[in-house]
Amino acid sequence: MARYPCIHWTYRYRHRRIFPIEGAGDMRRANKNKYFSKAFQLYTTYWLIKRSFSGIYIKGNFVEDDTSGLIVSNHSSWWDGIITFYLSQKISPWQSYAMMSDEGLNQFPFFNRIGAFSVDTSSAQSVRRSLSYSLELLNAGSAVWIFPQGAELPLEKRPLTLQPGASFLMNQAPTVPLYIVTYYYSMSHEQKPRLYIHVNHLKKPDDYEQLKRFELNTLLESSMTLQLNQQRDDVANESTDDYTLMELGYRSVSDWFSLWSGGKRK
Numbered sequence: 001m002a003r004y005p006c007i008h009w010t011y012r013y014r015h016r017r018i019f020p021i022e023g024a025g026d027m028r029r030a031n032k033n034k035y036f037s038k039a040f041q042l043y044t045t046y047w048l049i050k051r052s053f054s055g056i057y058i059k060g061n062f063v064e065d066d067t068s069g070l071i072v073s074n075h076s077s078w079w080d081g082i083i084t085f086y087l088s089q090k091i092s093p094w095q096s097y098a099m100m101s102d103e104g105l106n107q108f109p110f111f112n113r114i115g116a117f118s119v120d121t122s123s124a125q126s127v128r129r130s131l132s133y134s135l136e137l138l139n140a141g142s143a144v145w146i147f148p149q150g151a152e153l154p155l156e157k158r159p160l161t162l163q164p165g166a167s168f169l170m171n172q173a174p175t176v177p178l179y180i181v182t183y184y185y186s187m188s189h190e191q192k193p194r195l196y197i198h199v200n201h202l203k204k205p206d207d208y209e210q211l212k213r214f215e216l217n218t219l220l221e222s223s224m225t226l227q228l229n230q231q232r233d234d235v236a237n238e239s240t241d242d243y244t245l246m247e248l249g250y251r252s253v254s255d256w257f258s259l260w261s262g263g264k265r266k
Helices: 034-052 080-090 102-107 109-114 124-139 165-172 213-236 253-260
Strands: 011-014 017-020 055-059 069-073 096-101 116-119 143-146 178-186 194-201 244-248
Touching: 034 080, 034 109, 034 244, 069 165, 080 096, 080 143, 080 178, 080 194, 096 102, 096 124, 102 109, 102 116, 109 116, 116 124, 124 143, 124 165, 143 165, 165 213, 178 213, 194 213
Parallel strands: 055 194, 069 143, 069 178, 096 116, 096 143
Antiparallel strands: 011 017, 055 244, 178 194
């Protein structure tokens, strides 16, 4: 299980159907509070993010005319949950929600106030309710964010293997716009790391609504892999002109030394 209490899907295929792991549990709906969300946004932006990153760079955006969005992301870092909330406040045109492990929500209950709802993957009932609630949110015009890798895994790990929770939602809500948002963390010329974010509005194939769940899962795996590999190559080759600076971090010790010696911040 990932260190950061984000989204976790644990399923297994059986005769091309999705069967959650059996157990007992329940599901807690999100209890969003706009004032708490605003305060948490200020905290994450000015205390966490700007102190920890040299800069956050973004490519692509969400389409404001879309009625809602199913947003799937890779999961390689403790930061993913914080960055997802940051993006949902910064550029998302919809009310945003995210599925969070029941264990994580018990440990950090305040996440419920910013749009997290729970899933207990040891409980068939909890998983069914979480999926049903996700569909309810999508149909109501909200965005649902998930990390279908199901665990926090190394950034360069290949192949990407996705649990079929996302493909279940894709199958049940075929008209909902699908976005792949990939996070790529990189150490470059500065003391602190950079984060590159690619927001990709996935173009669905013509036969999308006829695809079975395992075919949708394969489509999602291949699309995310290609996007993340391209992002890796762009960063490695310093070919990031398509990215724009979204958040500049505070100066590091290295930046101050550079200024004192007559240099410029990179």
